[in-house]
Amino acid sequence: MHQATSIPVLKFLSLFSLIALFSLCSGCSPVLGDPGAAAKRAEPAEVTLAVIPPVADRGSPARAIVRGLGPDAEIAGVFDGKPVFFFPTKNGHAGLFGADIMIELGEHLLKVAYEADGQTGSFEVPVRVADRDYGxxxxxxxxxxxxxxxxxxxxxxxxxxxxxxxxxxxxxxxxxxxxxxxxxxxxxxxxxxxxxxxxxxxxxxxxxxxxxxxxxxxxxxxxxxxxxxxxxxxxxxxxxxxxxxxxxxxxxxxxxxxxxxxxxxxxxxxxxxxxxxxxxxxxxxxxxxxxxxxxxxxxxxxxxxxxxxxxxx
Ligand SMILES: [Zn+2]
Structure with a gap:
């Protein structure tokens, strides 16, 4: 079997604890505008999170885009209790996640934490999952x-x-x-x-x-x-x-x-x-x-x- 190496996992786990920490902090939630609009963190840097599409159908992939962080930023997320990994793209860091074909309908939380140049922050965004009739x-x-x-x-x-x-x-x-x-x-x-x-x-x-x-x-x-x-x-x-x-x-x-x-x-x-x-x-x-x-x-x-x-x- 293909084995995961331990060091990146440890790093990832430490970001998970960041997520746990920040989810206790009420002032750390992003300001959400229209569905699909970028969520904004007020302080101290202009770091934003957007979810595309803002409403995910059952059985569909979705992505979270974090903008405003350098290429060396560490970002980790959780959706529906599952890890979301981020990677740099030409247009911000992307984290892919999926709404399982049998996931419960309604809102599911996407939590994202980051660390860059000694600065940390987090987002917590509800993602609505809608039904789709595939026949x-x-x-x-x-x-x-x-x-x-x-x-x-x-x-x-x-x-x-x-x-x-x-x-x-x-x-x-x-x-x-x-x-x-x-x-x-x-x-x-x-x-x-x-x-x-x-x-x-x-x-x-x-x-x-x-x-x-x-x-x-x-x-x-x-x-x-x-x-x-x-x-x-x-x-x-x-x-x-x-x-x-x-x-x-x-x-x-x-x-x-x-x-x-x-x-x-x-x-x-x-x-x-x-x-x-x-x-x-x-x-x-x-x-x-x-x-x-x-x-x-x-x-x-x-x-x-x-x-x-x-x-x-
Ligand atoms: Zn088949």
């Missing part, structure tokens, strides 16, 4: 893939331990840069967030990725730099690759016919093929299931790609 799809799969045998249940449970661990990876360094690429040259058939009626029964879990209609054998490319943290053949996902892009950003590629990378491999943006499209696992036909998790939040990969295109990092 419902009907699929039919063999009964053996819905009512699992004892052996399959045990196998799926073992694999869940591995995938949960991969999805919880938070390595402190941001490994990617610039716009994410599409993982295959194909159209998306079942978009992210749809509820699934499987053999007539509505699943409580919405579809947490984007399905690309691509023929078996189509090469899959890496959308960004990263490290392979899990590669294996799983009951539900079939042959699957999990890639860590740093700072809690994980991408995954399911139902492959071939995995052409291994755990620990350092992957470059555009590297192809990392695998081939297939129909392994619980599927109705060949396609690529592509998922993006941001610090545990299941977000729309297409919306995330669009956001990376506008970052100027």
């Amino acid at each position: 419902t799809r009907d699929i039919k799969v063999p009964v053996s893939q819905v009512r699992l045998s004892q052996a399959d249940q045990e196998r799926a449970a073992r694999e869940k331990v591995l995938t949960d661990r991969a999805l919880a990876t938070v390595s402190p360094e941001k490994l990617w840069k610039g716009e994410f690429l599409e993982p295959v040259d194909a159209s998306i058939n079942s978009s992210f967030g749809r509820k699934t009626r499987m053999n007539g029964v509505l699943s409580p879990r919405p579809h947490a990725g984007a399905d690309y209609l691509a023929k078996e054998g189509t090469p899959v490319r890496a959308p960004a730099d990263g490290v392979v943290i899990l590669a294996g053949d799983h009951f539900f996902s079939g042959k699957a690759i999990y890639m860590d892009h740093g700072q809690g950003l994980i991408s995954m590629y399911f139902h492959l016919s071939e995995i052409l990378v291994k755990e620990g491999d350092v992957i470059r943006k555009g590297q192809s093929p990392i695998g081939l499209v297939g129909k392994t696992g619980r599927v109705t036909g060949a396609h690529l299931h592509y998922g993006v998790y941001l610090n545990g939040a299941r977000i729309d990969p297409s919306a995330f790609r669009k956001m990376t295109a506008s970052l100027e990092d």
